[in-house]
């Protein structure tokens with residue numbers, strides 16, 4: 001069995017490690033591209049969510065490389081994610097592909113069902129093999145995110161445009177190649193020190209922007225047209241509201257073990273003056289995190305959403321009130337298969353211009369941490 005899965009940012013690095021260490025052969029689809037999107041769009045219903053279309057393109061490209069099994073996350077709640085897996089299965093079967101599909105539903109306390117589906121996927125494995133695979137995958141995931149967080153801080157200050165992006169790409173390759181815990185930690189430390197060693201502007205206090213929105217669009221640079229890099233190269237320090245490690249910790253591990261979801265409760269509390277109900281996806285988080293960024297003194301918020309995404313349409317209708325009440329500029333960017341780099345870059349430039357004028361008018365309200373070494377990320 002040759003297993004594949006959809007791309008979502010750098011998720012392929014820990015997922016490849018997880019499945020390979022469980023004894024599976026993994027076919028990682030080629031990185032999402034115009035071809036992926038064309039294949040997905042051509043073969044999906046017109047009004048399907050954009051992430052579904054890109055997923056379908058990823059699967060077709062993986063089948064072309066020999067994959068014959070698909071792993072896909074399931075979902076619950078009022079938005080369409082709950083039936084993504086089934087719709088994708090039908091689309092691919094109608095196209096004549098012969099494959100097996102494994103849909104891993106969110107555990108929500110039903111640990112056994114998740115284990116059953118995982119057992120069907122990986123077959124007989126020992127407990128120590130599972131523990132080892134999970135440790136390696138988790139170490140890779142946390143290393144990838146430590147590198148991404150540091151890159152977002154340093155990129156805003158780099159002297160030569162593109163140098164952080166280049167250093168990050170090499171560090172990610174090294175993490176992907178590393179096989180043991182020791183090799184992963186070495187690759188992480190080397191990567192962190194290369195990124196923080198990039199020549200930087202001195203005495204520069206960057207603007208700070210928080211990114212909120214639907215998880216797939218926030219994490220997948222092909223779909224969001226590399227918003228995080230674009231802003232960084234305009235001299236803006238970007239903080240994402242969603243990192244996959246936090247999301248897995250909150251929605252999978254704590255959920256499985258039935259721990260409290262403290263940070264989700266906090267975000268819901270922040271959103272509560274504007275939105276009190278779960279609307280699916282990350283709608284409530286988009287509102288709560290925007291409030292949080294305003295309170296932390298950020299210069300602005302960029303809200304990312306796929307076209308027709310129901311939870312984010314709700315958030316988008318609320319964010320102007322958050323912006324007015326808390327006096328923070330918020331810009332929504334909606335993506336579909338017709339979105340183009342130039343349009344997005346123009347809007348980002350206008351937004352950065354606006355927030356930098358506001359910063360000059362208000363004085364230096366955005367607080368620069370000045371801590372570009374991000375010492376906490378260097379843990380062994």
Ligand code: SF4
Nearest residue numbers: 049079081281309310
């Ligand atoms: S969160 Fe939005 S994009 Fe994602 S499945 Fe739900 S409606 Fe579609």
